[in-house]
Amino acid sequence: MTGAMKTPDVLIVGAGMAGLTLGCALACAQSQSGGREPGEAVSGQQSSGLNIMVIDPHIPVQPSQWPDSFDPRVSALTHASANILHRLGVWDAMTQHRVAAFTHMDVWDGDGTGNIQFNADQAGVEQLGHLVENRVTTHCLFEKMRTLRNVEFIQTGLARIVEAYEPTESRGKVRADNETNGGWRVTLANGDVVQPRLLIGADGANSRVRDQLGFRCRTWAYGQSAIVTTVTSEKPHSDTARQVFLETGPLAFLPLRESTHTKNSCISSIVWSLDTEQAQRIMKLDDATFRQQLARAFEGRLGNIIAADKRFCFPLTQNHAVDYVVPGVALIGDAAHTIHPLAGQGINLGFLDAAVLAEEILQAYHNGLPIEDFSVLRKYQRRRKPHNLLLMSAMEGFKRLFGVDVPPLRIARNLGMSFFNRHTLVKHEIMQRAMGLEGDLPALARPGLIADF
Numbered sequence: 001m002t003g004a005m006k007t008p009d010v011l012i013v014g015a016g017m018a019g020l021t022l023g024c025a026l027a028c029a030q031s032q033s034g035g036r037e038p039g040e041a042v043s044g045q046q047s048s049g050l051n052i053m054v055i056d057p058h059i060p061v062q063p064s065q066w067p068d069s070f071d072p073r074v075s076a077l078t079h080a081s082a083n084i085l086h087r088l089g090v091w092d093a094m095t096q097h098r099v100a101a102f103t104h105m106d107v108w109d110g111d112g113t114g115n116i117q118f119n120a121d122q123a124g125v126e127q128l129g130h131l132v133e134n135r136v137t138t139h140c141l142f143e144k145m146r147t148l149r150n151v152e153f154i155q156t157g158l159a160r161i162v163e164a165y166e167p168t169e170s171r172g173k174v175r176a177d178n179e180t181n182g183g184w185r186v187t188l189a190n191g192d193v194v195q196p197r198l199l200i201g202a203d204g205a206n207s208r209v210r211d212q213l214g215f216r217c218r219t220w221a222y223g224q225s226a227i228v229t230t231v232t233s234e235k236p237h238s239d240t241a242r243q244v245f246l247e248t249g250p251l252a253f254l255p256l257r258e259s260t261h262t263k264n265s266c267i268s269s270i271v272w273s274l275d276t277e278q279a280q281r282i283m284k285l286d287d288a289t290f291r292q293q294l295a296r297a298f299e300g301r302l303g304n305i306i307a308a309d310k311r312f313c314f315p316l317t318q319n320h321a322v323d324y325v326v327p328g329v330a331l332i333g334d335a336a337h338t339i340h341p342l343a344g345q346g347i348n349l350g351f352l353d354a355a356v357l358a359e360e361i362l363q364a365y366h367n368g369l370p371i372e373d374f375s376v377l378r379k380y381q382r383r384r385k386p387h388n389l390l391l392m393s394a395m396e397g398f399k400r401l402f403g404v405d406v407p408p409l410r411i412a413r414n415l416g417m418s419f420f421n422r423h424t425l426v427k428h429e430i431m432q433r434a435m436g437l438e439g440d441l442p443a444l445a446r447p448g449l450i451a452d453f
């Protein structure tokens with residue numbers, strides 16, 4: 001049976017962190033000057049006037065059903081991301097759960113010849129960033145979205161997309177030259193048919209929106225996988241995020257806390273990137289041997305590993321859509337790009353995509369332009385693609401640089417690291433970028449809130 005035709009202004013496919021952020025940002029009023037004032041959080045009562053529909057077959061699990069253990073998926077959020085979440089009125093709810101600020105970063109080479117340290121004092125901030133379990137961010141964004149009257153959430157998936165006025169011949173073809181887009185008709189898995197003015201693919205790394213519409217992608221398979229788990233070390237982590245570049249790949253220890261205010265915590269989330277074969281071998285180790293090998297790989301920097309939760313293994317690929325937009329459609333977050341976790345930047349890029357796209361759509365709306373005008377989406381792509389591409393290329397460079405075992409290159413890279421470590425100005429520049437405080441920031445992400453956290 002065919003369901004009713006719905007016509008929201010924007011249909012967002014995927015209620016992960018990127019899709020929910022876009023939904024919340026689009027639903028709330030923004031000033032015509034391009035955004036809220038720094039420090040001004042949005043209120044659920046100030047509707048932007050746009051009608052938003054969000055679909056996802058999954059809804060976030062409620063905190064009452066969370067196991068005591070930490071979510072194996074943890075993200076290091078930049079200041080820019082925290083600013084966005086704060087201005088959307090979500091950050092305070094997140095801090096009721098477990099949000100761990102980190103004040104230091106320590107990065108070194110497994111050879112022991114190169115290292116670089118960062119600290120919040122040098123950067124003139126209270127912390128370098130926050131580590132947050134993904135389930136906390138997703139749950140709080142989802143709850144915020146539920147309070148917004150102009151957002152309809154439907155728990156269902158995407159079945160198919162056809163052009164609204166030429167459904168039979170053009171299915172699956174993307175015509176980027178067609179700037180007078182006639183719109184897209186989307187059939188949901190529950191049988192509903194939706195004809196939005198704009199369709200957004202926020203459906204993650206295996207995006208069906210992207211694949212059904214034939215967006216071209218550049219993909220690098222690393223042949224690597226990341227082992228992720230939560231561990232307790234003998235020594236406290238002192239709120240320091242640590243990463244060692246081993247010949248086999250980077251190993252990160254990201255500091256967590258039992259509660260937002262716990263001191264001297266010994267709990268860390270680890271991300272251990274290895275060739276897939278090695279990762280599979282390590283996944284099979286018994287608990288005691290795993291803990292020993294992990295402590296050894298980490299050079300005993302936090303002493304022995306005295307407990308480890310269940311391990312999860314994620315294949316690593318870097319994927320980048322050649323275009324993020326075609327008439328009537330935009331991709332955001334992992335649907336547009338996936339990046340090696342060594343930089344801890346994946347969802348930080350996704351938050352910025354969502355905030356920039358919302359800013360462009362709302363600006364057009366307030367200026368009386370049709371939001372489906374292709375120029376709106378093109379501006380989004382112009383602002384986000386070079387930034388994402390630059391970061392992805394840098395990460396690819398890092399990955400290759402640290403993957404080589406050619407002595408002259410190894411010496412050069414390690415000298416380089418130590419050189420950066422001694423040069424305050426260069427370090428300051430790197431830190432500003434790593435915290436997401438430089439570049440073309442949307443109003444939602446701009447500095448001005450750091451003292452509030």
Ligand SMILES: Cc1cc2nc3c(=O)[nH]c(=O)nc-3n(C[C@H](O)[C@H](O)[C@H](O)COP(=O)(O)OP(=O)(O)OC[C@H]3O[C@@H](n4cnc5c(N)ncnc54)[C@H](O)[C@@H]3O)c2cc1C
Pocket residue numbers: 013014015016017018019055056057058073074075076077156157158202203204205207208226228271314332333334335341343344345346347348349350
């Ligand atoms: C090991 C590892 C460590 C990482 N660490 C960090 C870090 O420290 N910092 C950081 O910034 N990033 C990190 N990342 C990356 C980060 O996790 C991702 O970038 C982020 O989760 C992507 O969010 P998203 O909302 O774009 O996509 P997703 O989280 O994948 O959400 C997509 C949503 O779409 C829904 N969906 C899928 N298909 C459909 C469909 N057909 N119809 C409707 N809905 C659909 C899904 O149910 C899901 O809810 C890490 C990644 C890995 C693998």
